[in-house]
Amino acid sequence: MEYHNRNMASSDLEDLCFHINTKISTIKKTLQLRNIGQEPSLKSMLCKIGHEMVLLHDLLNKMEMEVQQQEKLKNLLKELQKSAERDQNEAQHLRENIPSHLPKPTQSCITGLTVKCEEQTKAVEPERAKKPTKESRLIKEAALITTEEFQSVPAYMKGRLTYDQINAVVQDMNKAVVGKYKILHQPLKSMNGAVRNLYHRFLEEETKDTKGEFFIVEADIREFTQLKVDKRFHRILNILRHCQRVREVRGSRLVRYVIC
Template identity: 35%
Template sequence: MLESNKALTFEELENDNLMKIKALKICSDLRGGWDKDTVQELKAFHDDYIEIRKELESYREIVNQGWKALQVAQELTNQQNQMKAQMKFIKENLPEHLPTDQGNSRSNSSSAGRNVVQGASSKEEQNTAKAVLPSDGSKVVKGKKNWKPFQFITVEEFETVPKYIRGRLQYDQVNKAVTELNKTLEAKYALLSRPRNKLRPMELKNVHVFKQQETTETAGTRFVVDSDIKQYSKLRLDTAGRAMLTVLRTLKHLQEIRGPGNLMRYAVRSPTE
């Protein structure tokens, strides 16, 4: 008889079994019926089938376990892809600015705020800020007080602003406006701190305008006005820009000082000592 244990595929196993059945029929015909040894051959054939069935059941169980493992792997792959997408979203939408820790000591808050502004500004913004420094290389005269910049807002603060005020504004938009306000503030007061004999005629004219805008009410504050923002920053004072200023005023990150007339000053509160 042919042995089926040499078959490597189901097709080969089927062919082997068909040849066995054909051989048994030939034996039966030659012997004139089912003799004892033919019955033994048939029984052996039956036993082979039982063994094959057991092996198939074993293979089926292995396949089922493999299928379950594949499902688990697919689920893990889906979770990994979701995490990857989330990380990509976080990377692409990471705020350019991180609010300073306003709980720090007063002596450290000013330098920390300036570091945040300088660190958050892009290379282009830093170049713009440098453009307002003296062209003759003279140093800016530092005041005795440590002035603080406009502070960045936190997400928690932004969420407290009523919807009718912030409208469609995004958190990061407001902090970008803070960066532009600080650029304006630093440019204006860098110019004010320079010696008058180092100023060009146009710069002297600007300094004269700055001085005219100061009143007793602005004492102890640094402020900018609309014309300063237009001259020294990229912040557009359209509907959205005005809304950003309103958000900052609502959160008390900015103080408005009005008058005389239509003049509006956007001021930082008292400096740190």
């Protein structure tokens, strides 16, 4: 036991001596370096080294700023990639769900009660062409909304409304327009009592602002279509006004939807 204690004491003493010697060696090296720094021949070299250290420090700062810029650019590219992926998914969805009709903005939707193409018009007898009857009068209808116009409608106006839902309302409004003006173009003598009442209502609803225009009111929509005149209908009307398909003329507590 005593031998073991002597060994431990000896080991601790050796470690202490090693530590002290290490410190002494470090002090000697420091003093040597300080003495070397005082030599005139080495001062210019130390100044150059100090200058290079300053330049190196500036270079490191520039590199750090560049790394930060690259990090920002990487984050922007990630956002751009996500946006491109969303656009690609939306384009793929549109490609897989192309509507059955894609009307062009310049497409004319003015149709006649008796639909006639250019070839049929040429085939009509000269006498009949010179004397058009009331049945052949043209009725102006609203053009269907194009996919481009649908995409341009603000999101707060569209909500969850779809392209097909909006055009379905356009078609129903056109049906009401055709139903109304077909009656107005009929000879008065050929009308029964119910149709005659509608005819007189149509005339009473005319104003100086609607002269020469084609318009309907909510009563016409209920009369000629199964469309519900509710909040959803009025939301779609806002979109149709935005797309310049209809405009409103108010008066006598009545809202008239004029076809543009």
